[in-house]
Amino acid sequence: MTRLTRADLDALPAYVPGRNVADLARELGIAEAIKLASNEVPFGPLPGVAEAVMAAVGQTHRYPDLGAVALRDKLAGRLGVDADRLVTGCGSVALAELLAKATCLPGDEIVYSWRSFEAYPIIASGVGATSVRVPNDAGHGHDLTAMAEAVTDRTRLVLVCNPNNPTGTSSRKADLDRFLDAVPDDTLVVLDEAYREFVTDDDVPDGLRTYGDRPNVVVLRTLSKAWGLAGLRIGYLVAQPEVAAAVRKVLTPFSTSTVAQAAALAALDAEAEVERRCAVVISERDRVTTEVRKLFPDVPSSQANFVWLPLGDQAVAFGAACEQQGVIVRPFAGDGVRVTIGTPEENDAFLAAAEFAAKSL
Structure with a gap:
């Protein structure tokens, strides 16, 4: 059969988005899952x-x-x-x-x-x-x-x-x-x-x-x-x-x-509101970093709206364990896990899931 597309693209991995929250909630039989995988801000649209x-x-x-x-x-x-x-x-x-x-x-x-x-x-x-x-x-x-x-x-x-x-x-x-x-x-x-x-x-x-x-x-x-x-x-x-x-x-x-x-x-x-929201994210980022370092001391300091867990070959297993607790994070196979900063309640849920996941590794 004649090839119609470039052969070199076969080796190219597709972009992987964060998993759908409705799919996970349905799998677990829970009302709502938490998505901390895509670096979104959790506060809804800005005023106006x-x-x-x-x-x-x-x-x-x-x-x-x-x-x-x-x-x-x-x-x-x-x-x-x-x-x-x-x-x-x-x-x-x-x-x-x-x-x-x-x-x-x-x-x-x-x-x-x-x-x-x-x-x-x-x-x-x-x-x-x-x-x-x-x-x-x-x-x-x-x-x-x-x-x-x-x-x-x-x-x-x-x-x-x-x-x-x-x-x-x-x-x-x-x-x-x-x-x-x-x-x-x-x-x-x-x-x-x-x-x-x-x-x-x-x-x-x-x-x-x-x-x-x-x-x-x-x-x-x-x-x-x-x-x-x-x-x-x-x-x-x-x-x-x-x-x-x-x-x-x-x-x-x-x-x-x-x-x-x-x-x-x-x-x-709405720049003033953006600054207020960013301040909340930054405060929560610092809190999550402090807490998660109790489990994984090598977590680097972040200047973004997420934290990085350098878990290497354990990244995928950690992500799967968090999903069992209804929290979606973003594992990168062989490297680590990226966790978006959410609301304080969402971050509390992640920290609980992280403790569960750490024990299962």
């Missing part, structure tokens, strides 16, 4: 978002604004950059895909830390690029020195996830300074800052403020996490105008929906 969505629904028979002009202008004003440096898209991951399309031809290289965001190898393979995976350091974070050494004349893109998903670790300014100085000017460095709003370490720089003037640096952000728009998929990048213009050329037309644009505009008016 639901109303904006309902109003926008009445215009869904029309195509959305292709340039998302109102949203770009609002983001530009908030960030203090020119609007021509901004591109919006269907989440920051979609924008990372577009950056790969705008920079890479088959055989070019994309360098990233591993383990890091599980979409990175999918993005690289999607454009026929070669993944260059640099192992995390002993603290489960990026080894930026090794990443810089891995850059060759074939490297077109370097992805730096800061804070890192799924480990929650962060790269600090001094290390990033040395790294960016070592990367050639003709190699694009993407600072993926999807979890920036949860950072409390003053030594972890704001990529846009600190490095946004560098021609070869792009900063990715999302409204899916702290801003509570995971179900509407919207993010943005900030780059130099010529890079942003190239990304727009490969952008899927009308990929930022009318509803998503309206929701994002409303959400950006």
Whole structure:
């Protein structure tokens, strides 16, 4: 039979979402399961978002604004950059895909830390690029020195996830300074800052403020996490105008929906509430980290809205044991378990499940 798709994709793992809570509840015969697997915030839409969505629904028979002009202008004003440096898209991951399309031809290289965001190898393979995976350091974070050494004349893109998903670790300014100085000017460095709003370490720089003037640096952000728009998929990048213009050329037309644009505009008016919610998450993150270290002392400090349990070969068994207690976490086979910070009650349920799971390992 004639093959109709690329053979190299056979070896590519599919992106794995968090398990469906209704499925687990039905299996266990319980009223409701708890999902702490997908790094969502647990507080519902921000004030004004639901109303904006309902109003926008009445215009869904029309195509959305292709340039998302109102949203770009609002983001530009908030960030203090020119609007021509901004591109919006269907989440920051979609924008990372577009950056790969705008920079890479088959055989070019994309360098990233591993383990890091599980979409990175999918993005690289999607454009026929070669993944260059640099192992995390002993603290489960990026080894930026090794990443810089891995850059060759074939490297077109370097992805730096800061804070890192799924480990929650962060790269600090001094290390990033040395790294960016070592990367050639003709190699694009993407600072993926999807979890920036949860950072409390003053030594972890704001990529846009600190490095946004560098021609070869792009900063990715999302409204899916702290801003509570995971179900509407919207993010943005900030780059130099010529890079942003190239990304727009490969952008899927009308990929930022009318509803998503309206929701994002409303959400950006609720910044004070975002800060309040982030403070709750951060407080709970610290509490969960302290408690879970009593079971697993090597849990690293997190600057995101999740914690990482470096359980190695026990990760899948730990995740299954938590599910027996009605709590869904995200195991990464052979590496560890990522646990999203939920409400205080959800976090209490996880801690109880973790104690049960630890005894079963």
